[in-house]
Amino acid sequence: xxxxxxxxESYYAGAYWGPRKESTEExxxxxxxxxxxxxxxxxxxxxxxxxGKSRRDALKRPIDPSRAAIEKLIRRGKDRQFEELGYxxxxxxxxxxxxxxxxxxxxxxxxxxxxxxxxxxxxxSRGPNAEVEDxxxxxxxxxxxxxxxxxxxxxxxxxxxxxxxxxxxxxxxxS
Numbered sequence: 001x002x003x004x005x006x007x008x009e010s011y012y013a014g015a016y017w018g019p020r021k022e023s024t025e026e027x028x029x030x031x032x033x034x035x036x037x038x039x040x041x042x043x044x045x046x047x048x049x050x051x052g053k054s055r056r057d058a059l060k061r062p063i064d065p066s067r068a069a070i071e072k073l074i075r076r077g078k079d080r081q082f083e084e085l086g087y088x089x090x091x092x093x094x095x096x097x098x099x100x101x102x103x104x105x106x107x108x109x110x111x112x113x114x115x116x117x118x119x120x121x122x123x124x125s126r127g128p129n130a131e132v133e134d135x136x137x138x139x140x141x142x143x144x145x146x147x148x149x150x151x152x153x154x155x156x157x158x159x160x161x162x163x164x165x166x167x168x169x170x171x172x173x174x175s
Contacts, residue, residue: 014120019111024078027087027108028071034106034119035065044102044124048091055096063091074108086110086117100124 039046048065050073052058063073079085086109095101106119147153 010125011123012120013123014118016116016118018116019113020109020117021084021111022086022109024071024075024087024109027074028067030108031070031074031089031106032065032067035063035070038104038121039065044093044095047094048104049094051090051092058092059094082112084110084112085115095124097126100126 035048048063049058050061050063052061063069073089074087077087077089079087086107088105088107090103090105092103093101102122102124104119104121106117108117110117
């Protein structure tokens with residue numbers, strides 16, 4: 001029997017930071033900035049929907065990018081058993097193609113030891129929104145998952161940061 005399945009690659013961009021107890025207001029401020037910045041990257045990142053039981057259900061649950069609405073959404077994402085696990089939100093951009101859709105999830109206000117706060121964006125693997133030629137390039141710096149416990153990774157990150165900063169490519173997205 002011949003295998004006719006095609007391997008599909010997945011792309012992710014993520015930011016992770018250590019324990020930081022934060023209020024829903026603080027998390028909403030950061031999420032509002034993130035959503036506004038993403039909308040400037042590509043139109044496919046300008047409309048988001050809460051997850052639902054189905055695609056049809058999710059499309060009935062748009063996310064309002066105003067700070068007040070985001071704060072309400074974050075409040076609903078509070079871990080109900082363990083306060084130190086903070087808040088989490090998951091969203092989808094509403095594209096109904098398995099390979100052209102994208103989504104994000106974030107956890108903020110997490111202050112449990114050994115668990116990170118995060119913002120992870122899964123990117124489309126096919127279609128027009130997978131082409132990022134005019135947005136920059138993804139550079140793989142290490143075949144391993146970088147960690148702060150590996151001195152070589154820390155050194156590499158510092159060197160890359162210095163080069164990007166020197167070239168004027170590191171611009172803060174928050175105030």
